Amino acid sequence: MIRQHLSWFAAASLLLAATPSAAATSTGFVLAPQAKPQTETKEYFQEENQIRRLIADKRDLFFPGETANREYPFVVLPSEMTGSAKLILTMQTAISVAPERSAMRIFVNDRDIGAIDLKSGDAHQVELELPKGLLQPGYNAVTILLDQSHRVDCTVEATYELWTQIDPALSGFVFTRNAKDDPSDVSTLLAYSRDVNGHAAINGLIPRGAAGEDIDRTFSVVQALSILGHFDRPVVTVGNEVGAGPGIDLVVGTFGTVRDLIGVTPDQSGVQFDIDPSSGRSRMIVTARTADELASTIGDFTLRAQTEITDGSPQGRRALGNRRGRLLESGSANSLAELGFVSRPFAGRHFEQSISFSLPADFYPGDYGAANLKLNAEYAAGLSPTSQMVVRANGDTVANIRLGEARSGRIDGQVLPIPLDKLRPGYNVIEFEAELSTASDAVCDPATLGNSTARFFIKGDSTLNIPAFAQIGHAPDLAVVSAGKAEFSNGGTTPLYVEGMDETMLGAAGSFLAKMAYASREVSPVSVSSGWPLDRQGPLLAFGTFSGFSGQLRSDLGIDLNPVASDLALSLDENQTQEPGAPTEEMASALSVDGSTVQQSQGERPTSVVVRLRDGVHNLYESLTVRVRIQAAQLGLVDDPNVLSSDDVYQVSGEADMLLAQRLVNERDAWTVVAVRDPALLNESMRSLAQTDVWGRLAGSVNALKRDGTLVERKMAGHERLYETKPLSLQNGRLIVAGWFSNNAREFTIAQILVAILLGAATFVVLRQGRKS
Helix, strand or coil: CHHHHHHHHHHHHHCCCCCHHHCCCCCCCCCCCCCCCCCCCCCCCCCHHHCECCCCCCCCCEEECCEEEEEEEEEECHHHHCCCEEEEEEEEECCCECHHHCEEEEEECCEEEEEEECCCCCCEEEEEECCCCCCCCEEEEEEEEEECCECCCCCCHHHHHCEEEECHHHCEEEECCCCCCCCCCHHHHHHCCECCCCCEEEEEECCCCCCHHHHHHHHHHHHHHHHHCCCCCEEEEEECCCCCCCEEEEEEEEHHHHHHHHCCCCCCCEEEEEEECCCCEEEEEEEECCHHHHHHHHHHHHHHHHHCCCCECHHHHHHHHHHHCEECCCCCEEECCCCCCCCCCECCCEEEEEEEEEECCCECCCCCCEEEEEEEEEECCCECCCCEEEEEECCEEEEEEECCCCCCEEEEEEEEEEEHHHCCCEEEEEEEEEECCEHHHHHCCHHHHCCCCCCEEECCCCEEECCCCCECEEECCHHHHHCCCCCCCCCCCEEEEEHHHCHHHHHHHHHHHHHHHHHHCCCCCEEEECCCCCCCCCCEEEEEEHHHHHHHHHHHCCEEEEEECCHHHHHHHHHHCCCCCCCCHHHHHHHEECCEECCCCHHHCCCHHHHHHHHHHHHHHHHHHHHHHHHHHHCCCCCCCCEECCCCCEEEECCCCEEEEEEECCCCCEEEEEEECCHHHHHHHHHHHCCHHHHCCCCCCEEEECCCCCEEEEEEECCCEEECCCCCCHHHHHHHHHHHHHHCHHHHHHHHHHHHHHHHHHHHHHHHHHHHC
16 A cells, blocks of 8 residues: 555656756656657757857766756847757767666756657767747756666666766857847856856966056956856966957956057947957956056946846856855755755665755854754655665765665654754755665566656755854864955955966966855955065965975975875885785784784684674774774874874875965964966866865865865864954854864863862852851
8 A cells, every 4th residue: 555655656746847946845857758849940050159058067067876967057148039049968878878767857947848868879969949938138047857777787886887978068058149249248258258168268468577466456357257257167367368269368457558468449448348259259358547547447347246136037046056055144044945956756776966055254163053954855665674864964974864664754854963063164065865775676677677666755845954153264274265265364455476477377376266256256355476475474375386385385384395105105115015925914914813824714713693793892992992082182182193283394295286275374364375286287286176076175274186186185273263254242252162162172171170170169168158157
């Protein structure tokens, strides 16, 4: 009876169409194929530069696993509203996918525009016509949902082999046009500014031997443009030559500077655009007659970027907000659907989905409270005893729910606490993962593979409740930098050191500032210089190479950029020096007892009960040892290898290609540095750093990364400075004190002991006085 009920429920859910905004209800997205209506033949602009590509790169357009869903914003110009439009997707699917049970469903502005049957083989192209009246001028959203299945393999491991890849260079929207674009409209500029991978290419033009103020002005406009254009992965170059391909050539200066750079004298002050749709290359000029008038023009453009309301559909604005990570305030409640979670019944074996959000840059993490995930979900009967759902916050497991019961179950309002020390300023990710194998998966009968009975369903009305949290600035912490906290000097101008004023290094500094501006929607005024500060006073943001930075960072920041081989490399070298066939130390210790090799016969092996008892005792001992070591490190009784005290010198790993560090140079000021090993790999490293999953993981005092963004090593700060970011209130002050004590276990323990002593002394005095009376 229960199975019949679940089958009816899944069938009803899959027969109803829903939109992403309505995904919080019990209905799900429809994946059944639809008949395409016959439409008249239209002539579209399909040259490579005429495709309006999705704001995504190859990594964003890779769909692994049994189910996947993504949402992308894209720009539509007013001139494109008068004609027709279609979506072109060039894709390739894993050969092990079952085409009869695998499909892709496309939604534009929450409206179902069709289904695509996935088929293996070479890359192929599909086209979907968009209904008239669906798009709006400005930003719109396209949602892609996938269901993928194997033909005969029912193991959980096989789900990792399922994938579909969409080619970003050959996918996007094409339009027929009955009108021309307005060349003075900033939306026209933004529509043509991205390259084939969705990166925003900005080329800042500066005169040869430009003064520092010329670069400062250019960087201010670059940051404002990144905010206005929602450039989540900006790629900035600096030089005096016009670029090629899609992108923006940015010219900032007085009339004379502009004339020297491009040979054209402006006829008026302000912001001007020159756009070539055929090549995708645009030019933006910010100019005025005098330096003071130019500063006013830049200020007006910056204010516009920070306050202008984004044009487009509600779905497009939602997609932009979820892409950055919706900012959650202290004491807020948010449904999973509002955070981008797509709720639909899941009939596979391995479920994965995530939500992302942002917290303010002055969010103070610590174990003084917890966010509550109020979960509403359902699961089917007959799941294996090992079936479970795991919830992770920024990679750390925070909850585990067993699902392997004989009967179906419902989770109504179960509260799963997420400690605040698992969250961070800036970008945060909550992941949901469930293994849902059944007894029939072991048999893997092809007749049962097509069974669409739902096994798991997380409802979109589940909520994430953020408690009141402490808000205070703290340094050193690279998470605050990734959150876009650009006011290193408390609202003033930040000194920016660029090694040798090299153009490539200036471009890296511009990309970094633009990414910070995108994250915070704030422009950080900087003052560029090639001279290293003579004293350790005031803040600093610095960019350079390992070889050029070596002396300054060693003396002022305690960072040694002369790389040493990693422990892994050393161990490999040691193993390679051994004679062929010689046992390693681990093998020798496993085979040797008291210096002699012991071979157990079959009859001398311990029984399974003894083995389990021995393993249980060993695991208990190991867990207690780890716990004691952690507590001892928190109390300062032993050194924590992951913590870098203010007096320690950090030695960069030989595996690191890039280093990001922030350390206190005195009791007040923090210096932030970005260093690369090889200048030839600078552009590749900065592109990797701008990726959301890399930028969102920055934390602590020192992060060593490979060129592809892989984390090599992270060191947390042993001492931090707190600084006020908002007027102090009683509630915020109480939370700050609680947070500080939670992050300083030794001081908290000492305070507890002192309070206990005072309480005992007070009790003794009261009792003694009472006896005298």
